[in-house]
Every structure is written in structure tokens, then in C-alpha cells.
Amino acid sequence: MIPAKDILHGHDARWLMNCAGDAMLVVGADGGILLANPAAVRLFGYSLAEFSGLLVEDLIPPRFRDSHGEKRADFAHHPEFRRMGSGLELYCLRKDGGEFATDVSISPFEDGHVLVTVYDISDRKQLEEEQKRMIHELEAVNEELRNFAYVVSHDLKAPLRAIGSLADWIAADQQERLDADGQEHLRLLIQRVRRMDALIDGVLRYSRIGRVHExxxxxxxxxxxxxxxxxxxxxxxxxxxxxxxxxxxxxxxxxxxxxxxxxxxxxxxxxxxxxxxxxxxxxxxxxxxxxxxxxxxxxxxxxxxxxxxxxxxxxxxxxxxxxxxxxxxxxxxxxxxxxxxxxxxxxxxxxxxxxxxxxxxxxxx
Known part of the structure; x- marks a missing residue:
């Protein structure tokens, strides 16, 4: 491994890298890892000495290695600061074989060397997945409720219309046969049928809000x-x-x-x-x-x-x-x-x- 003093000149630069909370690696033009900070040791599980025998591809799951080699070659021809991970699914590989979701930024400095900063976003990724799951479940529940509103309204409207028609017929043709109590009961029946009809319509209007737009x-x-x-x-x-x-x-x-x-x-x-x-x-x-x-x-x-x-x-x-x-x-x-x-x-x-x-x-x- 090239001595750290030859890779990052100056005591302050090395001190900042060692104090950084995020994993930082210095990678050579051939992809070999030249320097790692303590945060990288904690994140990947390799010792500082073990990092010296690794290529950056060794920290990437096998399914991504072929495409990463092409990207590294492209970066060598067009070195510039890049933040990777936006809109992409990036993962790194620990020594024990475990994977974790990550964002990566790469910064060239001299002699083809690159400073790679690795951000562990496993917690954020897990939260995003949980939010997606909850949104999906909520959408499914809302769809079920909407369908329920329509089914219930259909199943209730038909018998309700029959009851209403029968009550109207009794009120028109049989009212003289009813005493005062009977007429009051019939009035309450018709009133409650109309209320139920209005209630069903109200529930349907409420369920449509936000779904039907003009x-x-x-x-x-x-x-x-x-x-x-x-x-x-x-x-x-x-x-x-x-x-x-x-x-x-x-x-x-x-x-x-x-x-x-x-x-x-x-x-x-x-x-x-x-x-x-x-x-x-x-x-x-x-x-x-x-x-x-x-x-x-x-x-x-x-x-x-x-x-x-x-x-x-x-x-x-x-x-x-x-x-x-x-x-x-x-x-x-x-x-x-x-x-x-x-x-x-x-x-x-x-x-x-x-x-x-x-x-x-x-x-x-």
C-alpha cells in the first residue's frame, strides 16, 4: 500500500479523513484500494491491512461488478466529482458477505487517484420500503372501501325502493283504514325510508370526493x-x-x-x-x-x-x-x-x- 502521506498530503487532510463519520477510501487508477479510514473499517469489516489487497470491485456484489468496471474506465477518461445513487439501486458488500444499500460520491484529486465516500443508507432504504408498503396497503384499503360503498348502496337501494313504494301505496290507498297510531307509524316509516335513501346518497358523495374531478x-x-x-x-x-x-x-x-x-x-x-x-x-x-x-x-x-x-x-x-x-x-x-x-x-x-x-x-x- 502506498504510504498515506504520499496519497493525501498534509496532516489536516489525513486527520479529517480519519475523523470522518462516513466510510472513505482512496482508490488508484487500476481500482486497487490504497487507503481506508476507520469508518470504512467499521462499515465493511476489513482491517486496514486487509483493504490493501482489495480492488474496489471486491466491495461490490458480484452481479454489479461487470458494469462497474465499465463505469470505472469511463470515469478514468472523464474524471469529475460525481454523486452516485440518485435514482439508482446501489449496494455494497461487507467482508461477511452481507449487503447494504448505499449512496456513493467520487472525487478525483491527483495521479489518477480517487476519493470514494460511501454512505450507508440501509435505514433510509428500509423506511422508504416501509412507506411504500403502507401506501400500497392504504390504497388497497381505500379501493376496498370505495367498492364496499358502491356494493352496499346497490344492495340497499333496491329493497329500500320496494319498501318506499309499498309505504306510499299504503298511504295512498289504505290510509282511511288506519287509526291515528297507524297513520303516525306509517308517516315515520316513510320518513325513515327517505332518510336512509339520503344517507346512502351522502355516503356515495363522500366516497367520490378526491377521485372524480372536473x-x-x-x-x-x-x-x-x-x-x-x-x-x-x-x-x-x-x-x-x-x-x-x-x-x-x-x-x-x-x-x-x-x-x-x-x-x-x-x-x-x-x-x-x-x-x-x-x-x-x-x-x-x-x-x-x-x-x-x-x-x-x-x-x-x-x-x-x-x-x-x-x-x-x-x-x-x-x-x-x-x-x-x-x-x-x-x-x-x-x-x-x-x-x-x-x-x-x-x-x-x-x-x-x-x-x-x-x-x-x-x-x-
Whole structure:
């Protein structure tokens, strides 16, 4: 082995190499290892004396050696600093035959000598593989859930339609034969069939969010708000006002329509005042539009602020206020997948204001 003082001139250079935490090797033009640092001894399992009889190919698994010889010859003709491993699967071989994943950097210095730094990335590689496995499993679970939603909806819709049709027939043709209790039971049956139908539709809409996209387009929110109000047809005792200066945003129209529709329908459903009021407004911020839907309804206690956005959660008995508990979950999922956020402010007895943000630069909403 060529003496270290002749390979790396200067005490500081040799001291830095010996103190380095990563394995470092000095390799000659013929591929022979001329010098190794203590980190290389720990990583590869060879002693300093044993390194002197090795070629750099001896540290590479046999299946990679032929191609490595060609790469070493190419480097000899075009010596320059290179970082190997980006986008490649590189492995080194220990004395005991064990392999480990690695990144390698090579730096030429003089007389055809090359400084090779070897980075053991086994832990990082294992973490990446674990992440890939978890992502694959998550995708498989999500696909199963999507298929489950469709299968369940199909299997439930058919008997539900039959029950609904039968209940409607009884209500139309047999109602006179029913006493007051029978008529009330029939009313509850029809109401719950319709609720189940709406619940199934809500679950399907929730499962589609993020999977089915439409083209992003410019949307006049003033026009969209009017369309939503017309579709909901609020009762005469509820006045819905829309600020005249709502912006035009770029988003998926169906998604932002669903957000406004769910927030407005919730406000209409729960209003408990003789004169109901709902106000739609917008504030421009630096990076987003902040829209709000405010009402003068019963209000919501702060302890329920998180709960109401969870799937199937409602604050009132379903026989008193008809609700599936899906609408606000859909709002939250749509808004957050767009890079926005949704929240509320409320005071019991005074009403609630729901806010949601629409990023000014948005690929989807």
C-alpha cells in the first residue's frame, strides 16, 4: 500500500479523513484500494491491512461488478466529482458477505487517484420500503372501501325502493283504514325510508370526493350562490342575502357548489326564529378568498365545533330535525383537499357563522 502521506498530503487532510463519520477510501487508477479510514473499517469489516489487497470491485456484489468496471474506465477518461445513487439501486458488500444499500460520491484529486465516500443508507432504504408498503396497503384499503360503498348502496337501494313504494301505496290507498297510531307509524316509516335513501346518497358523495374531478374553471360566486338558493327554495320566513361583490374564483364548479349547498341547507334546516336570516359574504386575504355563511339560528356550543364535521354526527334527534350527518363532513373533505380550511364561530341562541377558504391558486376544490 502506498504510504498515506504520499496519497493525501498534509496532516489536516489525513486527520479529517480519519475523523470522518462516513466510510472513505482512496482508490488508484487500476481500482486497487490504497487507503481506508476507520469508518470504512467499521462499515465493511476489513482491517486496514486487509483493504490493501482489495480492488474496489471486491466491495461490490458480484452481479454489479461487470458494469462497474465499465463505469470505472469511463470515469478514468472523464474524471469529475460525481454523486452516485440518485435514482439508482446501489449496494455494497461487507467482508461477511452481507449487503447494504448505499449512496456513493467520487472525487478525483491527483495521479489518477480517487476519493470514494460511501454512505450507508440501509435505514433510509428500509423506511422508504416501509412507506411504500403502507401506501400500497392504504390504497388497497381505500379501493376496498370505495367498492364496499358502491356494493352496499346497490344492495340497499333496491329493497329500500320496494319498501318506499309499498309505504306510499299504503298511504295512498289504505290510509282511511288506519287509526291515528297507524297513520303516525306509517308517516315515520316513510320518513325513515327517505332518510336512509339520503344517507346512502351522502355516503356515495363522500366516497367520490378526491377521485372524480372536473375541469377547473372561472366561477362567478354571485351567480353560483343564486343558483344554490334557487335549488334549495328557502321558506318565506327565511331571507337569504348575498353580498354584491363576491369574487370570481378558479375551482371545480360542482365541488364549490356542494360546499355552499350543504352550508346553506344546514342553516335553513336548523333555523328556529320566526324571521330567519342567512348572509353569504366574502373577504379577500393575501393568499385566499374567505367565504362565510352566517345565520341567526340556535347556535352551537364550542364543545361541538369539532364533532359536527365528523361523519354521521348530528346535534339533534333525527325524528325532530331530518339530517343524515354527512353534509358538513363533505364540506370539510372538499375544502381541505383544495388546500383550504373550514371553521365556525357561534354563540348559543344567537346563531352561527361558517367560514371556508378558497386558495387563489387552486388546482381543485
Amino acid at each position: 375541469a377547473v374553471s372561472a366561477i362567478d360566486l354571485n351567480e353560483l350562490a343564486r343558483d344554490v338558493i334557487d335549488s334549495l327554495a328557502p321558506p318565506p320566513d327565511i331571507v337569504v342575502s348575498v353580498a354584491p361583490d363576491l369574487p370570481t374564483v378558479r375551482a371545480e364548479k360542482t365541488c364549490i357548489y356542494q360546499v355552499l349547498q350543504n352550508l346553506l341547507s344546514n342553516a335553513i334546516r336548523y333555523l328556529d326564529k320566526p324571521a330567519g336570516r342567512i348572509d353569504i359574504a366574502c373577504v379577500e386575504l393575501a393568499d385566499c378568498w374567505q367565504l362565510s355563511v352566517a345565520d341567526n339560528g340556535p347556535g352551537i356550543a364550542p364543545r361541538h365545533f369539532e364533532r359536527i364535521f365528523q361523519l354521521f354526527q348530528t346535534l339533534h334527534p333525527r325524528d325532530r330535525v331530518e339530517s343524515t350527518g354527512v353534509g358538513l363532513s363533505i364540506v370539510k373533505k372538499i375544502v381541505e383537499q383544495s388546500g383550504g380550511r373550514v371553521w365556525l364561530e357561534s354563540e348559543l341562541g344567537q346563531g352561527s357563522t361558517f367560514y371556508f377558504s378558497v386558495p387563489k391558486i387552486s388546482l381543485n376544490l
